[in-house]
Every structure is written in C-alpha cells, then in structure tokens.
Amino acid sequence: MYLSRVEIDDQNRQKVKDLTHLGAYHNWVENSFPIEIDQGKRLRHLWRIDRLHDKRFLLIVSSDKPNLDRLERYGVAGTAVTKNYQPFLEQIKNNEIMRFRLTANPTYRTNDKVYPHITVEQQKKWLLDRTNLAGFSIVKNGNGMLNFDIVNREWLVLYHHRRIRLSQVTFEGVLQVTDAEKINHTLIHGIGREKAYGMGMLTVIPIGIR
Known part of the structure; x- marks a missing residue:
C-alpha cells in the first residue's frame, strides 16, 4: 500500500479551472494511475482533500504507486510524493x-x-x-x-x-x-x-x- 500527497496549485487559475466539482477530483485521481488504465484495471483509490496553513493537499491511499507527473496535473510542481504505507500499518x-x-x-x-x-x-x-x-x-x-x-x-x-x-x-x-x-x-x-x-x-x- 502507498500513501501519496500533492499540494493543489490554487494560485494557478489555469490549472484548477476544471476542479469545480467532486467528479473532476475523482478523474484527477484515476488518471494518476495510467498503468492501471492501460491494463484495464478499475482499482479503488481512497482519497480526500486536506487543508493545512491555507494550502490544500490531495491525499491518496492506493495499492499501486501513482504517476507523480500525472499527480501534479493540478498540483504545485515538485510537491507530489509517495511513500510505502505498509510499514506504518504493520506497526x-x-x-x-x-x-x-x-x-x-x-x-x-x-x-x-x-x-x-x-x-x-x-x-x-x-x-x-x-x-x-x-x-x-x-x-x-x-x-x-x-x-x-x-x-x-x-x-x-x-x-x-x-x-x-x-x-x-x-x-x-x-x-x-x-x-x-x-x-x-x-x-x-x-x-x-x-x-x-x-x-x-x-x-x-x-x-x-x-
């Protein structure tokens, strides 16, 4: 399992103009897993939006690693990170x-x-x-x-x-x-x-x- 995060680029109106409803965020999450799309997989990805110090972040729990470039589609460049969630869960x-x-x-x-x-x-x-x-x-x-x-x-x-x-x-x-x-x-x-x-x-x- 993996836990991923990216800061949403709310200062870039061109980037976030499509993020007007929950379905748009859902599509962003799904498209961050291009290998699954290519293989015809429809795995469920758990996600939410968090706010911290006037910034918004997209968090995802997934069985596969997301593509960080795709994850930054609406995010601040260089802020997408993924870490192995399993060691934390096992502790x-x-x-x-x-x-x-x-x-x-x-x-x-x-x-x-x-x-x-x-x-x-x-x-x-x-x-x-x-x-x-x-x-x-x-x-x-x-x-x-x-x-x-x-x-x-x-x-x-x-x-x-x-x-x-x-x-x-x-x-x-x-x-x-x-x-x-x-x-x-x-x-x-x-x-x-x-x-x-x-x-x-x-x-x-x-x-x-x-």
Whole structure:
C-alpha cells in the first residue's frame, strides 16, 4: 500500500479551472494511475482533500504507486510524493492512542433510499456506531467527554448523470486501537459511502500506548 500527497496549485487559475466539482477530483485521481488504465484495471483509490496553513493537499491511499507527473496535473510542481504505507500499518498495536482525522459522508437508509444525516448529533452518532467495526474506540478527555469533534461540514457538488450535492463532514479527535487488524482494514478501505468522491479516508498519528 502507498500513501501519496500533492499540494493543489490554487494560485494557478489555469490549472484548477476544471476542479469545480467532486467528479473532476475523482478523474484527477484515476488518471494518476495510467498503468492501471492501460491494463484495464478499475482499482479503488481512497482519497480526500486536506487543508493545512491555507494550502490544500490531495491525499491518496492506493495499492499501486501513482504517476507523480500525472499527480501534479493540478498540483504545485515538485510537491507530489509517495511513500510505502505498509510499514506504518504493520506497526500499529492494540491499545495504541492516536490522533485521527476522518472525512466522511454520514448517511442512513430508509425504504431502500439513502439520506444524509443533517445535525451534528446525528453525524457524531453515525461515527460512534461504526467505531467497533472499524477497530477503535474514541478516548475520553479529562472531563470524561469523548475526545472528538466535527471540524468542518459542507455540501459539495457532484455531476454524475445529474447535479447532486453530497454532505461532507470532517471529524478530528483521539482514538484507541481496539483491533489492529480491523483498523488496518479501515485505513486502507475507509468508512462509509462515496469513497470514490473523496469520502471515507481515516488517517492517524500515534501518541502512545496504554
């Protein structure tokens, strides 16, 4: 597995003029793997957009290395990097405490139709209902409250046969690994729906082990 990143060149209007909806980002990601295209593969690539110090970055988790030139199509020249993700994944241990970030599409199904969760409380519960299967639990802070929050909520446009809007929610907090094998699967495959469109990627940074 590989983890890749490139800074999006938001200062270059000519470069980013096409990035007006989620489908354009999806195409950018897919076209960064020309060997897979040539071989007729349709592998799923987990990705999201992160903002750090007024800059935006595209992050990708993939089983193959992307072509860095293709990855920089809408990126700042020289900022595309790829590293082997497997050694990090293999070092994760049960009971380890880690900071996390998750960008997801919290939804529920009723009568074979899928609807977005709207309120903060619904969206938080959506995540809490999935932590056990995902291999972690949320750590409590010194006040006995669960140590996580929603740091961003927005509706993003996707043109897919028609114009639709997807709810995107970003969670940040502190987790404890309850099952290293399960959280490895989550880090590779994501959580929830719309993974092809920038949702579902969980990333973690170790703090310590209890």
